[in-house]
Amino acid sequence: MKGLDIGSDRVEELAATSAILLYSRQDRSAVYGTVHPVTQDKGGRATIGAGRPIDRMALFDCLRELADNAGPKAEFLPETxxxxxxxxxxxxxxxxxxxxxxxxxxxxxxxxxxxxxxxxxxxxxxxxxxxxxxxxxxxxxxxxxxxxxxxxxxxxxxxxxxxxxxxxxxxxxxxxxxxxxxxxxxxxxxxxxxxxxxxxxxxxxxxxxxxxxxxxxxxxxxxxxxxxxxxxxxxxxxxxxxx
Structure with a gap:
């Protein structure tokens, strides 16, 4: 459950901290979600803990953070x-x-x-x-x-x-x-x-x-x-x- 962040000059180790489970209808449309803490033992094995209903504002904050970290940054484009x-x-x-x-x-x-x-x-x-x-x-x-x-x-x-x-x-x-x-x-x-x-x-x-x-x-x-x-x-x- 660990990985390397190759989106930065410094190689940084990442670890899973939480998981989101979506509950959907037969047409695959999501209608409910829960968020679960993730813990890891010394061997690196991950365990998903008990969940709680997703808080709307917390979900928006999480998506905003993901967008900031994953999206391309504006930068000067050389002519080459x-x-x-x-x-x-x-x-x-x-x-x-x-x-x-x-x-x-x-x-x-x-x-x-x-x-x-x-x-x-x-x-x-x-x-x-x-x-x-x-x-x-x-x-x-x-x-x-x-x-x-x-x-x-x-x-x-x-x-x-x-x-x-x-x-x-x-x-x-x-x-x-x-x-x-x-x-x-x-x-x-x-x-x-x-x-x-x-x-x-x-x-x-x-x-x-x-x-x-x-x-x-x-x-x-x-x-x-x-x-x-x-x-x-x-x-x-x-x-x-x-x-």
Whole structure:
């Protein structure tokens, strides 16, 4: 009956303190309710005590507290934020020079600062995803998304987090932490699935060229592979596994 509150920066242990039982008609409409104290023994086992009729004002106060603690808080939206929902945050990264880390037999242990395309990240309750963009400006709903040209990614942009450290929160304030979890972890292998990058000699040759500085400070956008999905469709959850 205990859990962790991941809606705050400090991980806080929660414990059940009371329970509400609703009594309903056959049509499931609630007509009566009772509130019961909950006690826990040293082993963490919970016991629901004797109930009393719900007090109307106490119920309203309880619902108000729940709404204050569970509801999203108003906050400033940076221009990089593309969409926010109850269980997901989506944002955009400008094309930039960033360091990457590799640790795989085909490339070895290498690190270098290389150019990256514009990227769309999505942190959600069902996973962490990344998508590439052809344009260098802030994407619009009609912008076409492309495969992330990275190792450790699955189809539809899913990121294999592995041992990377990512935030427990999914909100605007944790965006920097999600980005760091992606860029500061080592790429170890290409995952099975769709082609991630277009290169005549394959993904290992592509990333060796990148690490050797072949492309200077401009990511080779002709190496991106289209996913045939727009940003608007991603936000709306066109694909079942993106919802």
């Amino acid at each position: 934020v593309l969409a926010v929902s109850q269980d997901a945050v989506m944002w955009w990264c400008r094309p930039a020079m960033r360091r990457v880390f590799f640790d795989c037999p085909e490339i070895g242990r290498r690190s270098a600062v290389v150019p990256h395309p514009g990227l769309v990240f999505r942190a959600a309750s069902n996973g962490f995803s990344v998508f590439a963009l052809q344009e260098a400006s802030r994407p619009t709903p009609d912008s076409m998304l492309h495969e992330p040209p990275y190792f450790n990614t699955w189809d539809w942009g899913k990121i294999c987090i592995g041992s990377a450290t990512v935030p427990k929160r999914i909100d605007i304030g944790s965006i920097a932490g999600w980005e760091s979890g992606f860029f500061e972890s080592a790429f170890t292998h290409p995952n099975h699935g769709n082609q991630r990058v277009s290169h005549p000699k394959g993904e290992f040759a592509f990333w060796n060229d990148m690490l050797d500085g072949k492309y200077g400070e401009q990511f080779p956008r002709d190496a991106l592979v289209s996913m045939d999905i727009t940003l608007a469709e991603l936000i709306a959850g066109r694909k079942g596994d993106l919802k």
